[in-house]
Amino acid sequence: xxxxxxxxxxxxxxxxxxxxxxxxxxxxxxxxxxxxxxxxxxxxxxxxxxxxxxxxxxxxxxxxxxxxxxxxxxxxxxxxxxxxxxxxxxxxxxxxxxxxxxxxxxxxxxxxxxxxxxxxxxxxxxxxxxxxxxxxxxxxxxxxxxxxxxxxxxxxxxxxxxxxxxxxxxxxxxxxxxxxxxxxxxxxxxxxxxxxxxxxxxxxxxxxxxxxxxxxxxxxxxxxxxxxxxxxxxxxxxxxxxxxxxxxxxxxxxxxxxxxxxxxxxxxxxxxxxxxxxxxxxxxxxxxxxxxxxxxxxxxxxxxxxxxxxxxxxxxxxxxxxxxxxxxxxxxxxxxxxxxxxxx
Numbered sequence: 001x002x003x004x005x006x007x008x009x010x011x012x013x014x015x016x017x018x019x020x021x022x023x024x025x026x027x028x029x030x031x032x033x034x035x036x037x038x039x040x041x042x043x044x045x046x047x048x049x050x051x052x053x054x055x056x057x058x059x060x061x062x063x064x065x066x067x068x069x070x071x072x073x074x075x076x077x078x079x080x081x082x083x084x085x086x087x088x089x090x091x092x093x094x095x096x097x098x099x100x101x102x103x104x105x106x107x108x109x110x111x112x113x114x115x116x117x118x119x120x121x122x123x124x125x126x127x128x129x130x131x132x133x134x135x136x137x138x139x140x141x142x143x144x145x146x147x148x149x150x151x152x153x154x155x156x157x158x159x160x161x162x163x164x165x166x167x168x169x170x171x172x173x174x175x176x177x178x179x180x181x182x183x184x185x186x187x188x189x190x191x192x193x194x195x196x197x198x199x200x201x202x203x204x205x206x207x208x209x210x211x212x213x214x215x216x217x218x219x220x221x222x223x224x225x226x227x228x229x230x231x232x233x234x235x236x237x238x239x240x241x242x243x244x245x246x247x248x249x250x251x252x253x254x255x256x257x258x259x260x261x262x263x264x265x266x267x268x269x270x271x272x273x274x275x276x277x278x279x280x281x282x283x284x285x286x287x288x289x290x291x292x293x294x295x296x297x298x299x300x301x302x303x304x305x306x307x308x309x310x311x312x313x314x315x316x317x318x319x320x321x322x323x324x325x326x327x328x329x330x331x332x333x334x335x336x337x338x339x340x341x342x343x344x
Contacts, residue, residue: 063127207246233271263289288334
């Protein structure tokens with residue numbers, strides 16, 4: 001059995017031991033062999049046990065439900081109403097149990113309130129403190145993972161996000177344009193310059209404006225279009241209604257690069273479709289390329305690194321805020337991404 005499977009049992013045993021100690025402590029402190037036995041001693045024993053049982057579910061409800069749902073969302077008024085309602089219910093059961101178990105002592109409501117107030121408040125305070133400590137530890141762990149991922153990904157971006165073959169092809173095209181004195185040489189140099197500037201400088205930021213990311217993607221596509229000419233049926237539609245939304249830099253390029261890498265050569269009637277649009281703070285992104293399942297295409301060493309890297313980044317940066325679907329049916333490889341973006 002590995003360590004991972006043992007952790008839940010250790011946690012259960014620890015919690016059980018703590019509750020047993022807390023349940024037993026009042027009786028150890030109260031124990032006095034020379035004390036005269038009261039007729040209601042046994043009744044008070046059961047009454048205290050029944051009342052104490054209310055603090056166990058209160059601890060877990062407050063730590064796992066009330067704190068994240070109300071305190072973390074700053075809904076303090078609702079939190080107070082919920083816990084006071086729980087306390088009132090505990091007092092109601094306590095009064096009912098008192099009348100049933102205690103025969104020679106009168107029930108006093110205010111005594112019941114003050115007697116149960118201390119364990120009630122302590123249970124809430126301890127559960128809140130432990131939950132916040134756990135949340136802080138989880139947040140620090142996630143932050144460390146993000147920092148480590150950024151450091152590890154920085155070199156991968158420069159080395160694998162933009163294929164060396166793509167750069168060589170662009171430079172060869174520029175050389176041919178220079179020899180032919182083509183009018184397209186200058187705009188090609190400008191596009192390549194903007195692309196490299198984005199990689200070297202903009203990608204250092206945690207987030208960038210979506211407009212900058214789209215401009216970068218468009219420059220990459222335009223340079224690829226010059227390389228492939230009319231050999232590939234290329235359809236591109238990228239429209240962003242909201243220009244103030246932000247996105248992690250270079251998050252989308254691996255999907256597009258993958259389409260050009262595997263959807264151009266050794267494919268009959270090659271075709272690539274790229275679609276991007278926004279709405280209601282959501283990004284909808286789709287890339288599809290036709291491929292040949294029977295092809296023996298030799299992949300370069302960086303094949304697959306980009307897709308694995310972007311999946312990892314999505315899990316770290318947009319956990320619970322994205323949907324990624326990858327399908328390969330009818331000789332079409334399709335990637336569909338829906339992403340809940342951040343606003344500046």
